[in-house]
Amino acid sequence: MNYYDRIEASHRRLLAQYGQGNVEIGRTTTMPGATEFDPPTTSTVFETVTAVVQGVGLEYADGSSVRSSDLTVQCGVPSIAPDLGNKVRIDGGPFLSVRQVDPVPAAGDPVGYILIVSRG
Numbered sequence: 001m002n003y004y005d006r007i008e009a010s011h012r013r014l015l016a017q018y019g020q021g022n023v024e025i026g027r028t029t030t031m032p033g034a035t036e037f038d039p040p041t042t043s044t045v046f047e048t049v050t051a052v053v054q055g056v057g058l059e060y061a062d063g064s065s066v067r068s069s070d071l072t073v074q075c076g077v078p079s080i081a082p083d084l085g086n087k088v089r090i091d092g093g094p095f096l097s098v099r100q101v102d103p104v105p106a107a108g109d110p111v112g113y114i115l116i117v118s119r120g
Contacts, residue, residue, distance in 0.1 A: 008111040011104070015050045015076050015112070023051040025078055025115075026087035026095070044087065051075035053090055060116055066099060070118040077110055088117045 024046040031041050056070040073088060086098045096117035103110035 004108070004111075007105070011111040012050075012076060015052065015074070018052050019050040020053055021091045022048065023053065023073060023075065024048050024089045025075070025082055025098075026089065027080060027083075028085075028087070046087075046089065047078050047080075049075040049078050056116060060100070066116050067118065070099065070116055071096065073115040073117055074104075074112060075115065076112050078113075081110070082113055082115055088115065094119065 026044045026046040028042060028044045031043075033039050033041070052074045054072050056066060056068060056072050060066045060072065061068045061070070071090075073090075075082075081103075082098055082101050084098055084101060088096045088098060090096065096119055098115050099118055100116035102114040102116075104112045104114060
């Protein structure tokens with residue numbers, strides 16, 4: 001087992017041990033109508049991920065794009081990489097918007113993601 005595989009296994013194990021609640025990442029897709037006169041259809045598909053949710057750390061809060069009331073969601077790798085504007089739902093609560101996506105580690109294949117989410 002190489003170093004990267006050990007990091008990935010450790011990350012998965014720690015998330016499984018300390019994961020909290022029910023965290024879902026939602027991706028909204030818009031498909032064009034069958035003809036040019038039909039309206040497009042929009043759907044949001046949610047995927048449940050193992051995650052740890054906590055308040056945003058001081059290293060992220062800058063007062064403008066990331067506020068101290070935002071949340072940090074550290075999760076494993078979902079089937080599709082999260083992106084800005086995706087929705088996050090924690091324990092069936094209101095939708096939160098993804099404001100920042102940081103892969104872990106920052107270079108190479110990610111073993112997880114740190115998402116900064118906020119209401120609205």
